[in-house]
Amino acid sequence: MNSLKNTGILVLMLISTLVFSQEKKKFASLQNVLAQIIPNDKYDFWVLVYNEYGKNKEVKISGSKKDYLPQFSGFDLTPSEDTFFYIVNSKGGKISYITDLKDLKSFIGKIDNAEEAALSAVLEGYIIDDEFVDLAANYYQDSKNYYLDLGKVTSVECPYQKKHFTLTVSKTSGMIEKAEENGSYIELYNKKCKNNPRLLKIEKKPEPKDDPKKQPAKRR
Known part of the structure; x- marks a missing residue:
């Protein structure tokens, strides 16, 4: 009976540890991210x-x-x-x-924490988008990797677009092992966009044909 009880407690501890280890933490600000640098x-x-x-x-x-x-x-x-x-x-x-x-x-130098892992991803073209923290400025970690939710500007032309990704960064190598795309979270159009679906198509009205009745009478 005691062994079953102990086993149950152990399972609960493992589950709680797993949940805690995957709890996402937010990158509070860009200033704070840079302040966490630990130079080698x-x-x-x-x-x-x-x-x-x-x-x-x-x-x-x-x-x-x-x-x-x-x-x-x-x-x-x-x-x-x-x-x-x-x-x-x-x-x-x-x-x-x-x-x-x-x-x-x-x-x-060597990646020492999640903030440095995020900065290394920035060097690869990703962004820590602190305006959209839940989508593109947070992370969790386990014993092997950092898991970063970051953004990326995927189009500077019309429409301006950002997508968010989950990056797996190895704690051993500091390299991005996997990049999983999670979709767009910003897509902006303006009046100059030829492909703007929000603009109504203005069809040119046909030019009025000359009415023969309104034409001036020919002089003899």
Whole structure:
């Protein structure tokens, strides 16, 4: 009797562990995602800076910060004309700046957490769409993989379109092992779209034919 009871308890524990491990967590914000970077190299200090409408905000400071030059351009995880990020870092007393998204890869190094896994997917063309968190900015994980729900811009022409995907990222290799498409969640048309189904087709009216009765009488 006790053995059956113990077996039942064990099964319940396994089920609860499985459910808990697959509970989706949200990427709260792009700033928070970048702040979770754990560089593999040792730096004297590094600073994550967010620039919005020309004003710099230091989101994270790691190590003993020294003076650095503010940057006037950087990278953005969701392209915008008014905001961007850049990272200041110092190694061996030499200060350098990361202003291009592709340079994040060497700075991140080995994938240490879900946020870094998401950033590695961004480098492959996906987006962390924090405007649609439930569809394209969340994740869960198990002992082997990260499972990321992210978005992707699949058409910048008419109609502008985004699709959401579930990506399986290996914790061992940091590579995307599987990408499962879940469908479109944004599809925008405008008046210039020739294929806009919402626009009524305006048929050209036939030009009126000349009425012989209204033609001016010929003079003799």
